[in-house]
Amino acid sequence: MKSGKAVGPDDIPEEVWKCLGEAAVEFLASLFNRVLESERMPEEWRRSVLVPIFKNKGDVQSCSNYRGIKLMSHTMKVWERVVEARLRKVVEICEQQYGFMPRKSTTDAIFALRILMEKYRDGQRELHCVFVDFEKAYDRVPREELWYCMRKSGVAEKYVRVVQDMYERSRTVVRCAAGQTEEFKVEVGLHQGSALSPFLFAIVMDQLSEEVRQESPWTMMFADDIVICSESREQVEENLERWRFALERRGMKVSRSKTEYMCVNEREGSGTVRLQGEEVKKVQEFKYLGSTVQSNGECGKEVKKRLQAGWNGWRKVSGVLCDQKISATIKGKVYRTVVRPAMLYGLETVSLRKRQESELEVAELKMLRFSSGVTRLDRIRNEYIRGTAHVGHLGDKVREARLRWFGHVQRRESEYIGRRMLDMELPGSRMSAASTHGRSLGPYPSQSRRYCSYDCTHLEFRRDCT
Incomplete structure (x- = not known):
């Protein structure tokens, strides 16, 4: 873990464990073994502080333009990394997922999309791309759906119960410029700022998209950033509807306002893409994983x-x-x-x-x-x-x-x-x-x-x- 991170409610920085050296390793190993055997973590780890961070776009007074990051106990984060390492050994994620996977990065997905678009421009053929956006992806994941996806992915029941314990009786407060709110329960979604949440979300997306995803580059996922590509507008519209149905029937929500459509080598009369009767916004450029791609190359x-x-x-x-x-x-x-x-x-x-x-x-x-x-x-x-x-x-x-x-x-x-x-x-x-x-x-x-x-x-x- 990197040094200099904000502390959680217990006010224990992770530098403490680094300074203690071998003694910290022995203590944490003993503590984690007890937690694993009992399947119960300390009650102090269930508390967190939620800090809203502006996304630097949209109305600063709109709550939807803020991302909530939880400040959690650093000791719990070490425990989460141990659990994550165990889960990665038994769970195989699809090759279309590039987010938080070994030997994969944003550059891989950006490069693949740019080269695909360049190939179609060079061949003077149409390429239709839909960039799917979720409404509060991490916050909307149903807990029961998470347990189901973990079991279906082959996770041992003991580790399912360990992860369930991490989410039971979790409480948080919101910290803002005016002070802190009253403590309240968190009963839905994944923990933002958790070391384990990205991989849990990858497991959920892997299972939910099993029946609808195509091979790369026609489908590429980076956590909740999804791009669907096809050679025809009708096909990409059909694929988008299949994705919407597969995800929304399991508790997720596709954003109608932020999902966007782009066409390479567009011909006259190409038309637009619709999602449940609503026209998807058509753009000539899109910021994909932090890099702007343009339809004209x-x-x-x-x-x-x-x-x-x-x-x-x-x-x-x-x-x-x-x-x-x-x-x-x-x-x-x-x-x-x-x-x-x-x-x-x-x-x-x-x-x-x-x-x-x-x-x-x-x-x-x-x-x-x-x-x-x-x-x-x-x-x-x-x-x-x-x-x-x-x-x-x-x-x-x-x-x-x-x-x-x-x-x-x-x-x-x-x-x-x-x-x-x-x-x-x-x-x-x-x-x-x-x-x-x-x-x-x-x-x-x-x-x-x-x-x-x-x-x-x-x-x-x-x-x-x-």
Whole structure:
């Protein structure tokens, strides 16, 4: 567990257990064995503090735009991790689930979706995508449904009872600017902020979607973020209705207002998608797992989002970066730790133009000049500013990240979603026609292949360097 986390109602930070070392291991092992044998955890662990956090979108006065995070006992979180490790050994989650699964990340799902859209644009064929959103997904999971899904997934009855005990008689208070509310019971949904909840939710989604999900990339799930793809509008509409029926009959709720539809290579008269008679909002861009995808294949909106995220990160640490008493080396470390990751997120899956790389580098130099306390009127070269902060060119970092991801995909097994997307050929596409006539264009879409080749040349890499 990471240090510096907010404490729960017991006011015991997790650093206490780290400082105690071997003595803590022996004590916790003895405690957890007693909890497992008795199937009863300490009553203090049932209490929590609920902190509402604004989602940074929508009306700040609307409760639906807040996410509730529970501050729980750190000792209980250690116990939850022990239980989670045991459950992962016996439960097999479907390959369409990318959330909180080993060897899977948001980048895998983003990359697969971008390449799929690029393939269909290259083949000049329609691709219909529906991004399904739930209403309070974690908070709506019925407890009885959770126990049923755990048993159906092969979880031993003893561990089902252990998890049931975690949710029995749970109580919480809401902490806000005005103070704390009265304590009340929590009788539905999963614990937000729990170490075990993400895997429990994956078990529930795995069982509820068993009859309706298709193989990746036609169905991809990241916890409660679901994307459904199809070659026809009628088919994607039918699949959406099947998903709605499968989920809502078991207590979940598909949001009519936040579920969105996007079409690649849209032709005239393509129409719209409806869900129970209601028209699903049609968009030209969608923020999928934090990365903006556009139906026309451009990435200008994503670059603007990365710039905005970088400036937001810079403002959070501007007190350090603009303090003239702090050395440039320390400022560079803070910048590389906080600001640059926000600007680089997801860009390993994006083919940037030189103009867009320049926009990122210009913004970065503005931040570095602000941090150094110099302006362009001081006539100090950019290379000197980068050198004092030990910060390299952002464009080179983007290319390195893109090639690192390229090597990662190449080293993965042939069943890996990224490899399958790169090797996929659409009947009637330019690449398929070239292969039919004996001309090989390679396994990569034209745009991705061109940018990878440029990156290798720019950084003096060869394909066998991966």
